[in-house]
Amino acid sequence: MPTYVYRAVTKTGLIVRNRVEASSKQSLIKALKTSDLLPINITQMSYKTAKQKKKQKKNVANMEEIMKNVNTTQINRTAQRQMTTFEKINVYLASTQKITSRDLVIFTQNFYLLKKADFNNVHALKTLIEGTENMSLRGIIEDILAGVEAGENMYTTMEYYSDVFPYIYVNMIKVGELSGSLTNSLQQAIEYLDDTAKLSKKIKGILIPNIAQFLLLFVLLVVGSLVAIPTIQDIFAELGTSEELPAVTIWFSEFLKGCMNMWYIPLAIIAAIVGAIVAYVHTPKGKYNFHYFKYKMPVFGKLIFSLDFSRFMKAMLLNLRNGMRIQESLEVSKNVVKNYVMLSIIETSINNILVGSSWIEPFEKSGLCSYMSLEMLKVGMQTDLPEMMDKLVEYMEIDIDNTLQKITKTLPQIMYVIVGSVLIFVVLVVLVPCIQVYMGNFLFSAYGV
Secondary structure, eight states, X not given: OOEEEEEEEOTTSOEEEEEEEOSOHHHHHHHHHHTTOEEEEEEEOOHHHHHHHHTTSOOOOXXXXXXHTOBOHHIIIIITSOOOHXXXXXXXXXXXXXXXXXXXXXXXXXXXXXXXXXXXXXXXHHHHHHHOOOHHHHHHHHHHHHHXXXXXXXXXXXXXGTTTSOHHHHHXXXXXXXXXXXXXXXXXXXXXXXXHHHHHHHHHHHHHHHHHHHHHHHHHHHHIIIIIHHHHHHHHHHHTOOOOOOXXXXXXXXXXXXXXXXXXXXXXXXXXXXXXXXXXXXXXXXXXXXXXXXXXSTTTHHHHHHHHHHHHHHHHHHHHHTTOOHHHHHHHHGGGOOOHHHHHHHHHHHHHHHTTOOSSHHHHHHTOSOHHHHHHHHHHHHSOHHHHHHHHHHHHHHHHHHXXXXXXXHHHHHHHHHHHHHHHHHIIIIIHHHHHHHHTTHHHHHTTO
């Protein structure tokens, strides 16, 4: 087995160093992390050096023996002193540092630039490790590097970190590695991350202010109905006036009181409905119908389908340009989408090729693709498919931008309607009775005037 020299940080902040044998660098990293050691640097020794040193120091079998036989040269110099609180905080924060989407974008951009400069994967990953300040991300890149050095693809290690690398991102890397065009896949991954961030920022900018207004109005409605309305009713009853509150005010006030007195009934109903929906969505049929609803839902449905279809076309184009046949390209490219509806269409296309039918037919029968997209694919089959798909991707990017502009114009109007409706209801239920009290008209009827 190869011999490795590692440096790592313990829980208490001590820097330890030792030489051990391990089956691979990846297995050593996992063993160190299991023993609460944060790897700083791991270097594989040459086989010649390992042979010479083998007689002088036997191999350490487990992590307990590693700690017993640890080289204390560096510890005796600096680490035996008591760590300050500030240093402990820094060590803890470094080991638990959160990986943000911005960190992932920077990693992908730098990796893309290195690959464009003809770096191989091992050299590029080693360079990225040295330049990564986020210790959590650095440890993940070291795991990826260990897997690559052991002969694995990068995406196999990325799949273990699904909380860091999105599903679509991992499968873009997978397509690039399997097709031999990792550089182009990294470029697509950068575009995907940037587009996702921009879309999320736009939607949050529209939704958050309006949702905040909605919640404030709802709180005003509930508090006014539970506090102000009973107080006004008591005043009317005490003075003996014939004035009455609006019917909608009385109804809503009684409705809230009923909900509070028998809170467990509406809560049980809501829980049952949510539980039934979740259970149904987790069934194969329910998941398929839910994914179909995503494509057909108002406002966002067309955008979601366009993004998935465009991503699939880009992956397929990448594979076709690298010499894959259409069937192989469909098989590999389907990994970049997660929607069951799209996957079922692609599987049907693959089956059509096997029986000698058109692979475009399932997309046409689905009723989801635009007429323009289908015609471009049909023309491409008769002429030059990669060239036509390249034009299709450009067309779809323009179409996606137009859809986004429509959404950013339509969504605020929808939110204004919702917030406006709640505001009108608040006026009718809470403000009208308050205005009645302020005007004092009920005093005339109370005194028989």
